Amino acid sequence: MVAATIPDYKNERPDQNQLWDKKYLLFLSEITAVFDGFKALDLEHIGVMHNELRVVIGPNGAGKSTMCDVITGKTRPTTGSVWFGGEEITKKSEDEIVRIGIGRKFQTPTVxxxxxxxxxxxxxxxxxxxxxxxxxxxxxxxxxxxxxxxxxxxxxxxxxxxxxxxLSHGQRQWLAISSLILSQPRLLLVDEPAAGLTDSETELTGELLLELKKEHTLIVIEHDMDFVRQLNSRVTVLCEGRSMAEGSLEEVKTNPEVIEAYLGR
Ligand SMILES: Nc1ncnc2c1ncn2[C@@H]1O[C@H](COP(=O)(O)OP(=O)(O)OP(=O)(O)O)[C@@H](O)[C@H]1O
Ligand SMILES: [Mg+2]
Known part of the structure; x- marks a missing residue:
């Protein structure tokens, strides 16, 4: 069997490649976010495929929430562009971005x-x-x-x-996620869904997110490694604003740079 060739988009802006949106629902191209001279984000390319569940891990202050802020229009990137479903959304307002199908659950759920x-x-x-x-x-x-x-x-x-x-903390999280789904977002950003949950609540949260993948694309930010293991999905490691590694949990866990900067601490 001949392996399907996946075009390499990395050296092209999404608008220079007519095929990119067939593969990616979301594409971040050379994003930086600078606050008072401090570079909170400095990403090259991050593409999230349709119906993918992407996990983003990284130490405190790595830029995970800032990356969500950039995707949702809460923070304007200093440079670079955000692409969603074939169009550039970098300059759209938060409301417009919600309307085109990006939903977000914050670290503290809105209930x-x-x-x-x-x-x-x-x-x-x-x-x-x-x-x-x-x-x-x-x-x-x-x-x-x-x-x-x-x-x-x-x-x-x-x-x-x-x-x-x-409601318990876990039930609040699920209520927040369920109410987000009512507006049928194509992309769901979920910031630390397992923080403060019991083991059984964590497990149910994992099952829920994996089930949502059938109809949505998800980016899940998480610290809890057992939970990340349960999700069994592609992982992006952010560190000091950079995307340091990407791959399966096993791959990124054995990456020396990741061990040094994050896991080995
Ligand atoms: N609006 C802002 N103004 C100034 N600095 C900011 C702003 N937003 C984020 N930062 C800084 O950017 C860096 C990244 O923060 P961010 O909240 O994205 O990290 P995080 O990876 O989500 O961390 P945590 O795991 O603690 O939630 C931090 O040093 C933070 O202080
Ligand atoms: Mg955060």
């Missing part, structure tokens, strides 16, 4: 404590513009079914009427 699980989900349904609209809107059965289907998957279906304040 409204005084609303029930169901109401939290309703707020994220497309067309819901704030609490008043949500409370007065009549949701059709399809929408309710979708909400319930997602809540079942994260084992929150029995808690639909529970106020979010009573």
């Amino acid at each position: 409204y404590d005084s609303l029930t699980v169901y109401e939290n989900m309703e707020l994220s349904l497309p067309g819901s513009k704030g609490i008043f609209a949500m409370l007065t809107a009549r949701r059709n059965k399809t929408e309710r079914d979708r909400v319930m289907h997602l809540l079942e998957r994260v084992r929150l279906a029995d808690d639909v009427d529970t106020e979010a304040r009573y």
